[in-house]
Every structure is written in structure tokens, then in C-alpha cells.
Amino acid sequence: MSYITWDSSVCILPDGSEEPFSSDVSSNSTDLSGTYRFTGTLPDMQEAGDLVFETTGLSVTLALDNEVIWQSRADDPESSGYMSQAVIPLPSGYTGELTLTCEILDGTRALFPPLVRIMPKNLAAAETTALANRAAFPVGAAALALVLIFGIFLLGIAGKRPDFSLIPLLFAIFSLILSQLIQAQGYFFLPEKLYHILARRETDVLIIVFLLLYLAANHRRRFWKYLGIAAAWSASALLAACLVSAAAGGALVRYAAGLLSQLQAGIFSSLFYWITLWLALTSAIISAFGVLRSFTEQQVQTQSLLLKNKSMAESYQLLKNRMAERAKIYHEIRHQLTALDCLCQNRDYSAMQDLLADILREQEAQTARFTGNLTVNTILQDAAARAKQADISFRASVHIPDSLPIPETDLCSLLMNMLDNALEGAARVAPPRERAVSVRIKISGDYLALRCQNTFDGKLKRDKNGNLQTTKGDAISHGFGCRQMMKIAEKYQSVVHFDTPEEDVFLAETALLLSD
Numbered sequence: 214m215s216y217i218t219w220d221s222s223v224c225i226l227p228d229g230s231e232e233p234f235s236s237d238v239s240s241n242s243t244d245l246s247g248t249y250r251f252t253g254t255l256p257d258m259q260e261a262g263d264l265v266f267e268t269t270g271l272s273v274t275l276a277l278d279n280e281v282i283w284q285s286r287a288d289d290p291e292s293s294g295y296m297s298q299a300v301i302p303l304p305s306g307y308t309g310e311l312t313l314t315c316e317i318l319d320g321t322r323a324l325f326p327p328l329v330r331i332m333p334k335n336l337a338a339a340e341t342t343a344l345a346n347r348a349a350f351p352v353g354a355a356a357l358a359l360v361l362i363f364g365i366f367l368l369g370i371a372g373k374r375p376d377f378s379l380i381p382l383l384f385a386i387f388s389l390i391l392s393q394l395i396q397a398q399g400y401f402f403l404p405e406k407l408y409h410i411l412a413r414r415e416t417d418v419l420i421i422v423f424l425l426l427y428l429a430a431n432h433r434r435r436f437w438k439y440l441g442i443a444a445a446w447s448a449s450a451l452l453a454a455c456l457v458s459a460a461a462g463g464a465l466v467r468y469a470a471g472l473l474s475q476l477q478a479g480i481f482s483s484l485f486y487w488i489t490l491w492l493a494l495t496s497a498i499i500s501a502f503g504v505l506r507s508f509t510e511q512q513v514q515t516q517s518l519l520l521k522n523k524s525m526a527e528s529y530q531l532l533k534n535r536m537a538e539r540a541k542i543y544h545e546i547r548h549q550l551t552a553l554d555c556l557c558q559n560r561d562y563s564a565m566q567d568l569l570a571d572i573l574r575e576q577e578a579q580t581a582r583f584t585g586n587l588t589v590n591t592i593l594q595d596a597a598a599r600a601k602q603a604d605i606s607f608r609a610s611v612h613i614p615d616s617l618p619i620p621e622t623d624l625c626s627l628l629m630n631m632l633d634n635a636l637e638g639a640a641r642v643a644p645p646r647e648r649a650v651s652v653r654i655k656i657s658g659d660y661l662a663l664r665c666q667n668t669f670d671g672k673l674k675r676d677k678n679g680n681l682q683t684t685k686g687d688a689i690s691h692g693f694g695c696r697q698m699m700k701i702a703e704k705y706q707s708v709v710h711f712d713t714p715e716e717d718v719f720l721a722e723t724a725l726l727l728s729d
Contacts, residue, residue: 217311217329219251225314236326241296243325248316251326257308262333264303269296270323272316278309286318296324303331351490352393358497359386365504372508378430379500385423386493392417393486417482420489427496439499447491529625536587546572584611588621589628589654596632596650604645605636609652617661618728619705627701628654630694631665631721638669638719647717660707660724669719698723 223231225248234249255264255277266273268285275283283301317323362379369375431437458465472484549572556565583593593609600607617624632652639648653664698709698721705725712720 215256215331217253217255217331219253219326221252222326223250224248225250239324239326239328241322241324243317243320243323245320245325246317248314249326251313251315253311253329255303255307255309255311256331257306260333261305262303262331264299264301264329265332266299266313266327266329267296267324268299270317270319270321271325271327272318273299273327274314275299275301276312276314279312296322352390354494355386355390355393355490358494359383359390361501362386362497365501368504376500376504378427381423381426381430382493382496382500385420385427385489386497388420388423389486389490389493392420417485417489421485424489424492424496431496436499436503439502440495443495443499447495529622536591539587539591583609584613584654585615586611586613586617587615588624589613592625592628592632593652596636596652599636600639600650603636603640603648605639605648605650607650610654611652612655613661614656619661619725623701623704627698627723627725628663630698631663634694634721635665635667635719639667641670642668642717643670656727657724659727661727662722662724664720664722666714666718666720668717671717673713673719701725 222234222236224234225231227247231250264275272286273283274281283299285297285299311329313327313329315325315327317325362383366376366379366383369379455466455469457463475481475483549568553565553568556562556568582590584590589611593611597607597609632650635650635652639650642648647668650665650667652666653662655662695709695711702709702723702725707723707725709721709723712722714720
């Protein structure tokens, strides 16, 4: 669209004489009266278009190359809500001198000087499409965000972990959609009174209230970290797009300049809309990412714990099998003692000496016996055998009764995890002669005290809360041993204490409360 520039303008006096007249700014009301003539040049039109100008409150005569092509008188009643408009079709290649003579009939309603402009034939369709897209694209994006957040909320309800902080965000996005639709198209499908109420700018305050409630409910550090990253990337992308648009003479930089002009004039509605839309969409994406990450981590942890529990169950079954083997050995020893008694009574000392030699050889082949508690003894014997294979010095001091008021599953899980971590840590020490693991288990008052100490390579990994993390490459499938120990200790009103008393020595200890 292009505007006609008036080369000359005069005021026609009642006696027919003319005097120069100058007015650079058009206004929809004027204190002037009388008749005026404006002269300008119609540029060479490359394509067909329309010559458009407002006629309300004016008597207008338009001539092209001194040939009258339009005459009108538009003195509309005050009840009319719109200005009358003249639309004159012009073919392509049309040019010439344009002369407009107008008499002011009603200065309070006249657009003066007349704002004559050339509109290409396809401009109306393009403007309609652009106007529709301006409302449709943001509304469509907000609608997708609304569906996404609503789906996340329902997913939380299904998982019995509803996130009620999403409710203000749902209302904020819904209000954004409603506000944009009403302001863009509400006049056509809403009653006039309702439209004027809902289209008031004050209703936009509800959007920011809902967003502030959502932000207040999400005070987690991770959320604000992601929001800051999103803001930085968005600002960088917008700046880069504006620079490219400025270099190419695009529309984005002109739109940004228009926003700045609105701000200088004290108009904040457009900027407010885009900021709230960005904040709502970004919050929706962050929430979706957080829920997806939470469910993924939960699923991975569940699978890893199932694998860990399966491994523990297999280890426990192995221990039971070994305990059964030990029972068979003790049963065999009783038979051997009975045989020795018979040989002694028969005074067959030679046969008795041979049998004793066989028994001693078998005993030397057996592993050390640490305690009379079969469960603890079997676990320690297994750890001692593994330590021997890895060139690790293994020592154990155990002073406990043969039976304990603690389920074997808890005792096995705690002690085996503690020994597994100690043996793995000691195995990474070089040279092998410095590898060592020592275990001490005893009854201390009403508690079962367990202390496991091992040498290690001095490398520890902790999270932001100071909790130990696995140093293995596959952090998802490993690193649950410490959590399992702490969970069992908590069950018996205790904690697991981790420490490094020396630079290359790691200590894990706890004390489980024994039930009466």
C-alpha cells in the first residue's frame, strides 16, 4: 500500500480566489471549514489496484488529468459507527495528475486532509490472511500447550502423584487463548455487551496473576535454572533474527521498532501479550520435560532395583545353599567323631591316627570360621574367598550371638552391600599389597554395630547434597548399594555413616537397633 503525496494544496475562498494551505498531518476531526483543493501525481501502477480514501463529513470531487472520476457527498448521521469510504478501481499501468477538491461539511467527523492511498488488488486478501494468522498461530501454539499440560495433569492423577501447581498454568494458558480470540474475532460471535466486557484490557491482569501463582508454586531450583536457560536462548535467537531481518530489510525489525514506539507512547499491551505467551509456553515445555524426566528416572530406578533385588535374591539363595553344605559337613564331622570314639574304645590307635590325619587335612582345606551365626559367617567366608582372589588382605572380628532378632534378608542385604562396596573399592588400589578390607561386628548395648573399612584410590563422587554416587560409567544400573544400606538402617532407627579417616581409607559404619 502506498500513499499519495500532495504536491500542492490551496484553500478556495468564497470569491473563488485561492490561497496556499499547508497541513502535513491528517486528523479525524478538524476546526477548519470551507473548500480545499489538493494536487498530486498518481504513480505508475505496476498492477491493478484501488484508490481508497474516506469521505465522511466531506463533499469530494476527484479528477484524474482534469477528468472527474468520482463525486460524493457523505454527511453521515452521528449514530453511524464507521466512516464512509470511497474505493475506485484502477487498471495496471494507470498514471496521471490527481486533483481532489473537497468541502468540509462536518469537521468533527471528517478525516482531513483526505488520506488517499493505493491498495493493490490482493492486499485485502493478504491483510485478512495475515490478520487471521496473527491470531491463529499464537492461539494454536497456546492450545497445544493447554492440551499438553492437561495431559500431564491427568497423567499425574493416574500415577497418584497429581501436580496441583499446573492448575494456575492451565488457567493462564486458557485465559491467553480466550483473550486473543475475543480481541481478534469476538465481535463477530459474541453479544456486544459481553464482547466489550471480555475485551477490556483489565481482564489481562488475570493472566499474569495465574502465571505468578504458578511461578510461586514452582520454587524448585531446577525449574528456575531451565527457565533462565530458555530466556537466554530465546533472547539470543530473537536478537539474531532481528539482525538478519535488519540486514535483509525484513518485517521483523520493523515490528520490533513498532513495539518500541508503543512502549515510548506508554502502550504495553502488545509486549505484555508476547511476554506472557512466551512465559506460558516455556513453562509448559519445562513442566512437560520435568514430568518426562521424572517418569524416565522412576522407570529406570525401578528396573535397576528389580535387577538388584533379583541379584540379592540369587546371592541369598547361594548363601542358603552354602549353609546347607556346611550343615552336611558338620553332620559328617559328627559321624567322624563317632568313628573315632569307636576306634578309641577298641584301642585301634593306628586306624584312629589315620582318621585324625584325614580330618585335619579336611579342616585345613576349609575356610576360616568367623562366628557361630551361620548367615554372617557364610557372608564373611564368601567375602574372604573373593578377597583372596583379588589379592586383598581380609580381616574380620565378629562377636555376636548365633541368632539375631533381625530378618536374614535385611542382614544379608546390608552386610553384602557393605562388603561388595569395600571389595570393589580395595580392588582399584595399586599396588595390590596395599589392598585391605577389615570388618568388625559386635553387640553394643541394644544395637548391632557394623564397621567396614577398606583402602581405595582416593576418588569419591558426590551429588550436590553430599550423597555418595557411583564412580562407574553406567550410573543408572549401579549406585543403589548405598541407598539400599541407608534404607535398611533407617528401618532400624539408624543411619549409615560414610567417612574417609585417611586419604586412602574409606569407612562405612552403622548401628541397628535390636528389637526386644
